[in-house]
Amino acid sequence: xxxxxxxDDVDMAIVAQLRKNGRATNxxxxxxxxxxxxxxxxRIRRMEEADRLRVVAVSDFAAHGYNVLMQVxxxxxxxxxxxxxxxxAEFPECFAAHLVTGRYDIDLLVVLHDFNDLPKLLLDKFSQxxxxxxxxxxxxxxxxxxxxxxxxxxxxxx
Amino acid sequence: MSxxxxxxxxxxxxxxxxxxxxxxxxxxxxxxxxxxxxxxxxIKRLQQDRLISFTAxxxxxxxxxxxxxFIGVQASVEHVRDVARQIAExxxxxxxxxxxxxxxxxxxxxxxxxxxxxxxxxxKILAMPHVHHVETSIGVNTVKYNARVVRITESxxxx
Numbered sequence: 001x002x003x004x005x006x007x008d009d010v011d012m013a014i015v016a017q018l019r020k021n022g023r024a025t026n027x028x029x030x031x032x033x034x035x036x037x038x039x040x041x042x043r044i045r046r047m048e049e050a051d052r053l054r055v056v057a058v059s060d061f062a063a064h065g066y067n068v069l070m071q072v073x074x075x076x077x078x079x080x081x082x083x084x085x086x087x088x089a090e091f092p093e094c095f096a097a098h099l100v101t102g103r104y105d106i107d108l109l110v111v112l113h114d115f116n117d118l119p120k121l122l123l124d125k126f127s128q129x130x131x132x133x134x135x136x137x138x139x140x141x142x143x144x145x146x147x148x149x150x151x152x153x154x155x156x157x158x
Numbered sequence: 159m160s161x162x163x164x165x166x167x168x169x170x171x172x173x174x175x176x177x178x179x180x181x182x183x184x185x186x187x188x189x190x191x192x193x194x195x196x197x198x199x200x201i202k203r204l205q206q207d208r209l210i211s212f213t214a215x216x217x218x219x220x221x222x223x224x225x226x227x228f229i230g231v232q233a234s235v236e237h238v239r240d241v242a243r244q245i246a247e248x249x250x251x252x253x254x255x256x257x258x259x260x261x262x263x264x265x266x267x268x269x270x271x272x273x274x275x276x277x278x279x280x281x282k283i284l285a286m287p288h289v290h291h292v293e294t295s296i297g298v299n300t301v302k303y304n305a306r307v308v309r310i311t312e313s314x315x316x317x
Contacts, residue, residue: 098228102293102294
């Protein structure tokens with residue numbers, strides 16, 4: 001990978017326990033895996049310090065009052081897509097921004113508290129960004145699954 | 159999705175825990191000027207209400223799956239919920255959203271290599287009954303990404 005950081009089976013077993021319960025104590029994890037609490041603690045710290053692991057609380061969309069989730073496909077014209085994406089990513093409503101291959105150039109995930117915020121976002125905010133040829137929004141009607149246990153921690157994008 | 163009643167204390171606790179879930183109740187209590195019992199009780203309630211969950215997030219560099227793909231699916235309208243649930247059960251799939259627009263299901267998947275993406279999109283999803291078309295777009299660069307806000311489901315309530 002990017003550097004010589006290696007993880008072994010013990011690291012992965014600890015991560016698997018933390019995925020199930022991020023607040024399990026070092027002692028609880030140690031007992032389950034036949035290790036000492038000191039080993040568990042040191043392994044976790046080593047992975048965290050190398051930006052390979054974060055043990056966090058994830059919160060539901062509802063905890064933030066986000067009632068609207070949308071995917072917006074952006075086609076770019078006359079400006080580098082990476083510049084347009086960086087500018088769009090600055091809006092707090094923009095939750096994720098990826099440069100993509102295919103029919104469109106940028107894929108955005110957007111959250112809103114209310115549908116009434118939609119015209120303002122699309123017409124007054126996004127449309128003012130230079131280099132956008134088209135915005136194609138797709139509205140989520142039900143979120144069946146949405147959970148990421150892998151993220152670009154070391155790139156700082158998360 | 160409705161807005162639950164969260165007060166400032168709940169929000170401050172979520173803020174602290176979303177940076178590091180392993181911080182002790184005692185430390186949170188001291189930082190926010192409340193008792194440990196209050197912190198413990200609040201965390202329990204937030205978990206029971208499926209508003210927070212504690213988990214590990216690993217870096218792309220540590221996983222076998224370091225590429226992200228967006229898959230638009232066209233499925234028969236009358237079967238869209240069933241199809242979406244089936245897709246959600248696939249192990250490599252991180253997000254399944256029923257949508258209104260050009261596609262009626264939007265899928266986000268992490269994969270390692272084009273072959274494994276093809277295995278999910280064409281071999282698994284397109285092969286499902288009532289699925290008519292899939293269109294895949296591959297993420298080449300992540301500009302922004304938030305792994306800390308999710309949909310917490312019943313299966314996450316393992317505490």
